[in-house]
Amino acid sequence: SYPRLFSPLTIRGHEIRNRILSTGHQTYLAQAGLPGEDFIAYHAARARGGVGLIVTEAARFHSSSMTQSPDLVIVSDDAIGHYARLASAVHEHGARIIGQLSHAGRVSRRMQNGMRGVVFAPSSVPENRFHTVPREMPTEMVTEIVAALAEGARRYIEAGYDGVELMASHGLLFAQFLNPASNLRKDCYGGSLENRMRALRESLIAARSAIGAGPMIGLRISADELDEGGLDQATVLEACRDLSAAGLVDYVNTTVGTMAALGASVHVVPPMEIAPAYVAEHSRRIRAVVTVPVFVAGRINQPQIAEEVLAAGQADMCAMTRALITDPEMPNKAHSGRSDDIRACIGCNQACIGHFHAGQSISCIQNPITGREVRLAGIPQSSQKRKILIAGAGPAGMKAAITAAQMGHKVILAEAGPQAGGQALLAQLLPERAEFGGLVTNLLAELAGHDVDLRLNTRVSAELAARIAPDALILATGSKPVETPVEGRDSGNVIEACDLLAGRARPGARVVVADWRCDWIGIGIAVLLQRAGHHVRLAVNGIAAGQNLQQYVRDHWAGRLHEAGIEVIPYARLFGIDDDNAYFLHGASGQPTIMEGVDSLILCSGRAPDAALEQELGGCGLPFITIGDCTIARSAEEAIYDGLVEVRGF
Ligand code: SF4
Structure with a gap:
């Protein structure tokens, strides 16, 4: 049993049945910017499975943040009926629902008629993910955004939502205002922390005024962007203390990292290489300076981990989003003593955020029904037992x-x-x-x-x-x-990746990994052998090691390869090997290149049926x-x- 995880939490008079949260996450299930049948079925499945609180994904509320991605949009009263159907489906199963309001600021790739659109941000400071150089928002646009946010909040509440959540996390617009490195403004929205908080504070006040005293208003924030030039912990602590003391937020929902930096983006959806519950120490620090409940995300994939976080006083509620993507019934199973039946998320990132980055609706490698709840509902019973x-x-x-x-x-x-x-x-x-x-x-x-x-x-x-x-x-x-045609492959120097991993072959001291797949295998074997003391070169038949991996994972491991001192040779196509050398065609022109001093060549050439x-x-x-x-x-x-x-x- 998990006594803390299954104790209710009351926020602004709203009782939430347990401490399990599904955070706002883009599903790409929206239809024409609205929650339709697939979207509703996805969240209803999690509500039926026992989650306490669902925060639905970032909805665009102002024209300057629209993209061509299938995101939710909440700019018109016509949308209210669609959101109401979603809220009602979630409530029917006893869960609470909160709607996110997001503006990405400079972390946007805005396209209009196939052309790059103008990106607006607090200041014209370039961004590293989409390589945008934004335009500084005029002061009147900030005022307009505050008003539009309040209208979005009103629509959520008229649709029956229990509250709204503003996003100052992940390097998004309000984080850009808070951060002195991305906010160089000379008007009342830049300069001192008080000024840098002004857009967020005005938005919280306007939202409250639009929705009245009843609904919850939460703040999503990165406790530390963990990036050079990112929003730092001290600033975030001060901002949270101030907003809590002023009674402007009902909870603080913490994460770490930022989408605006290649290395720190890994924290947006941390993969299995990152320790479970690693953000909990950050949320504990925030919890020490605020008077409202604090939520925490970050690789909390099992109920026992969540229970430990709560027991340690590190948070009041645990975000278990991917655990719910993998197994929507996880809360019910944990609550009814069926923990062994839980299909735990393994942090692979392949079908959840991996699908999203590929422009597809999210799913889960272990649970194909996720994202296809309508199409794959139920298991058909066979009339003929075979x-x-x-x-x-x-x-x-x-x-x-x-x-x-x-x-x-x-x-x-x-x-x-x-x-x-x-x-x-x-x-x-x-x-x-x-x-x-x-x-x-x-x-x-x-x-x-x-x-x-x-x-x-x-x-x-x-x-x-x-x-x-x-x-x-x-x-x-x-x-x-795959039987790759490589001259001299029958020499004793060549080892198939699967034979190496299975322990059927031992490589020499100087190794070249020939990676045709640009996925996990080449990177993994290179790091494995480097850690075992081999001198390793990684020759990839593509632009970069791991180019076919999910973006956050790829960027993370690109850094790890660099730190390990592993030489990565791009555009290298192996064609031969002898006792001491490997022969490659290199670059677009196919320049023949000899790699000397090769004791073993590891073939990562892919698989055939x-x-x-x-x-x-x-x-x-x-x-x-x-x-x-x-x-x-x-x-x-x-x-x-x-x-x-x-x-x-x-
Ligand atoms: Fe977890 Fe992988 Fe499923 Fe994503 S695809 S929810 S990381 S198991």
Whole structure:
């Protein structure tokens, strides 16, 4: 049991049933700037799952902050009915709902008719993420923004929301006003801290005046932007103390980092490399200077971690946004003693913020239903109970077994190796990626709750299939390394990445990692070997190491490679190796280049489908489908998606 986590919290007379918060996060589920059916179903699922408070994502309230992204917009009274349907769906399940009001200021990429639009900020100070050089807002525009924010707040409350939240976090507009490095104004909004706080203070006062005494008004703020030239802890503490003492905020919702800096942006959605609950010491400091409840975010992915944060007095409420993205039922499970059934977020960032940065609706690699609550509602029950043999217990095979069992089939899941998990078992061996193994743990826990006959060390063959006599087959046999044409690859110097990770090969002292994929494998192996004392060079067949990773993770690891002193060679295409050298074509012109002094070359060349079993069984006459890597080499997300969606339709 989690006594503190499941104790109610009352803010301005609004009782919130527990201390679990879903923070405002962009979902890209909005339709024409409004919450539609998918958006409502997404949040209703979390409310039904027991979350205490949902803060819905940043809505644009002023024309100077509009983008072409599918964000929420709250600039017209016509929107009120749409927001009201969302508020009502959340309330129906007992959760509270608060709406964010956001202006990104200089952290914007505004497009108008395919052209770059003007970006307005407190001052004309360039920004590092979108590389904008903003124009300074005229004083009248600040006044106009304050008034527009108050109108946005009124619309939320007329829609039935319990409150509104202003964003001074992540280097957004109010943070830019607060920060003397981005606010060089000479008018009453710049200069002293009192002046730099003026836009925020006026907005809080205007919002209160527009919504009356009842609803909550919260402040989201980065306790420290953790960046050279960023908003620092001392300024934030003073601002929070002042706003709390003046009675202008009902809670402070803390995070760290800023979107406006490449390195510090990793804190916006911290990945598994960052320690759980690492922001809690920051929120504790804020809690010591304010008289209102303080919330904290940052890798709180399990109820026991949240309970510890609350017990330590570091916060009054814990943001568990990705934990809820992964498992909307997490609060109900924790509350009813079913913690072992919780599908924990592993901090991979691949399908939540990863989808968002790719311009797609968010989801979760472990839970394909997230973001598709309408389309994938419920598991269809099969009218005909079949005996299904599944070959391969990687993520695709395991999810397929769960889905088939839920549909009412009798399922035998055969794995050739001694362990279920497939490629995820290797991925967890990369430095600071151990949590990736949680994906396997979670699938195994889910499998255990279903009637699935899991047989390890069992290779499916025509003979085995004949003996088991299934009604249908699902082939999830995974992948094998791509056979890259490299001259001299049969020399003893060449090691496949999977053989290295599995401990089947040991590299020499001087290593070149040849990375065709520009994802985790090359970076991870380079860092792994460097830490083991090898001299490492990383040759990538692309513009940068990790170019195919989620942006925050990529930027974080680019810095780590630099700190480790690993030489990264971009645009390097391997074509040969001999006893002591590796041969590359380098740059756009394909300039031949020799890398001398190479004891071992590690090939990270990607994966190809392993279709051997499909060929062996193709003529056996049984209905079958292929899923996961043996169809086309896929990510864990795509494999698990196959295991749900392809099997439902089989
Ligand atoms: Fe967590 Fe990864 Fe799912 Fe995002 S995609 S919610 S980080 S498990």
